[in-house]
Amino acid sequence: MRLPLLLTAAAPLVLLAACASAPGAGRAPPVNDAAAAGASSYGMFLAGEAALNSGKSGDAARFFDRARTETGDAMISERAFTAALLAGDINRAAALAPTGDDASEASKRLGKLVVAVEALAEGKGKDAKVLLANDSIAFPHKSAAALLAPWAAAQAGDVEGSLVRPQVRGDRLVDYFGQLGQAALYERAKRYDEAETDYKAAVSVSTPTEMAVIGYGGFLERRGRRLDALALYEEHLARESGSIAVKAAKARASAGKTTPPMLTIREGAAQALLAPSATMIAAKQTQLSLAYLRLLLRLDPQRDEAWVMVGDLMQGAGDAESARAAYGHPKPGSTEYATAQAKLAWTYQTADDKETALKLARAAAASGDSDARVTLADFLRADEQYAEAAQVLSGLIAEAKTPDWRLLYSRGVAYERLGRWPEGQADLQAALKARPDEPELLNYLGYSWIDRGEHLKEAMGMVQKAVAADPRSGAMVDSLGWAYYRMGDYKQAVEKLEQAVELEAGDPEINNHLGDAYWKVGRRDEAQFQWRRVLTLKPDDKIKASAEGKLSAGLGPDGPAPKIAGK
Incomplete structure (x- = not known):
């Protein structure tokens, strides 16, 4: 079983690279001014392409402009115009707006709007x-x-x-x-x-x-x-x-x-x-949307929702530096400040800088904004600070006339992780009542029951429904395989757990489950291989202790329950 998706995991827009030079263009290594200083005009053009593909529109504009000055090539001039526009240098873009017969009609139309x-x-x-x-x-x-x-x-x-x-x-x-x-x-x-x-x-x-x-x-x-x-x-x-x-x-x-x-x-x-x-x-017209936002901000640099939208595009393009600059524009007092700070925190969370992400998320949540508080709860759960996450979520649930099922789901997970299962079960059941067909909910509650040996028949139906809705989810197929295991159908368990491992090869819990199922059908060497593999996959303390105990005792899942260090 895996923790549920973060409530705000989709907060940053995931779009095509905003500054890609062509559909399907790959990422090129970054190029600096020093490296291009002695380059030919063609070399500067390539440097511009590399910078544009890396989301560095400002650098691309400089390289293309130098190549344009030397060659006068219409195509390079168009690239210089595009790069200046995407970088937000509208004055320069207007000066470079294509007008000649050699320019493409698309660039000339956009150029007129820019001017x-x-x-x-x-x-x-x-x-x-x-x-x-x-x-x-x-x-x-x-x-x-x-x-x-x-x-x-x-x-x-x-x-x-x-x-x-x-x-x-x-x-x-x-x-x-x-x-x-x-x-x-x-x-x-x-x-x-x-x-x-x-x-x-x-x-x-x-x-x-x-x-x-x-x-x-x-x-x-x-x-x-x-x-x-x-x-x-x-x-x-x-x-x-x-x-x-x-x-x-x-x-x-x-x-x-x-x-x-x-x-x-x-x-x-x-x-x-x-x-x-x-x-x-x-x-999904990412270049044009970014171009329009740059034009908008040329007219009104204080339009904070536009800065947030630029940040979303930059983050989607993989340019965290530009995204952070955009998210940093809204200042305290702006209606967009809390949203921008929460999204700024996400850029650090995705870069695995959890300390900075949490610091920013706390600051945004201090404004009282509900979305920012949801983001903080997500970060706390990701950092395994479940008690505080539950506290934040409880505040949000208490304020809502009809609590969002996702808040109940997240608090239920936090309670379950804290060992407060009755409260967690109540939240998960309440969330499922509101969203009876939600695969993530069906899987989480179903697996929780299966792992505890409770309500097995009902739980089996729930995870079967989840797998039918999302057959490519390794976590959900694992839940189904584990249900068969708990019900003693080890042959079916092996079949489903092998499918789950194919879908999620790097998941330590799924590999651990497959080892247990192999052991039960007499495939002892393969079972031990799976448990040894678990130890290479950065398992949590519980799963690590489980695999080590089975390997050291040589008794498989039928041996004594392993002790977890420090518990």
Whole structure:
């Protein structure tokens, strides 16, 4: 049996390398400036490719730029443009934006969008308006350009032009977020009735976005309608209780603190890019999503949720250094601070620096944020600090009207590991009642019963159901094999445990079980081989003592129970 998956194990997005040069491109060794200093233009191009493949967009931009200067090659110029954009150097990327006949159409389209955003960032609204007008930027950037165009018109002083709602035929994203942007621009124009009409429409859909709720709530607060804003926030939290930003807005409004200001033009333009960025992430268009986020942050460097999204992409690409830099941007007081700190902790956890991960997780959890506290509980369980993990989880469960089954599951595991089986069993059964078909739950509770020799028939059915749902799980197949062992069907036990070892060759517990089953069918040499193998697989104290005891006594699993050192 294996410990359950961590509750937040999927917190960092696991995506294709954000800066890969081509589909399937392999990792190249890092290249430094000194190594490339005397290189030919081709050598610098290769250095740029290696840096880009390693997620080092800033280094890649320098190498490609030097190669471009020497050769004037259009393809290298495109690579320099891409690297500068992904590194967040939008000013440089705009200067390198491809325009010639030799450039690819895809790069030229993206280049137009980059130049328009740089114009907006520099306050050159008239230039941006021209660049974004009349569908001049085509697929796949048409939606982003359409959402930006009204903000460019506003910056250019064209009030009426800024109030024209953007439209792209058949694009529901532009319909929804275009209306939300129009609401903000109506408010800027002091056309409050029309602004409210748009805001009401944006929050009246079946699942209104957090952005719409925050936008309309802020509008109501600025109009002196604090009670209406509070009602809006409470209604949203009844549907989405975990919304950190709406919780913060409600707390601010409840305390009668200063109302949030209207979005500036640059902030509004940045917000317009948030939905296209998220859409690209959902579509696994990693380079484009990173490019959009970099453009967004050029307009509004304080947009903390964008920094968290950049961190997720960088972590998914294997660039822990860049991920940590991105996660470090949100500061205390930001609604994204606890989330960013928890994700920052994950970068150290995955690097096996548990001490630093725990330190950061504790700091994030101290904010009271529920997600950060879940992360802390995960790290504590991973570090075998089960008592504290159970304490943290108990606090979260007590606060919830209907506790999430995963919280009950995790606390049940912590109790089981602490030897508090009645409490652990109760939590696991409560979690299973909420999620009766969850394979991880079926397996954990089923195995726990099997290992204790309890409820064997029911437990057998549970682990069979788990294996049917996930036949490639070595841990679940091991549970089934161990059920057969406990019920005395050693032949079937050997068959299933051999399958489990094939699936999870490095698991010490599964190998230990297989040794026991071999012994029972008279395959003594193979049994001893398995137990010796267990000792090479970094077993925990209990499994290590079990294997050593069977080997030293020469009596196999029928011998006296081994004593565990220090227990």
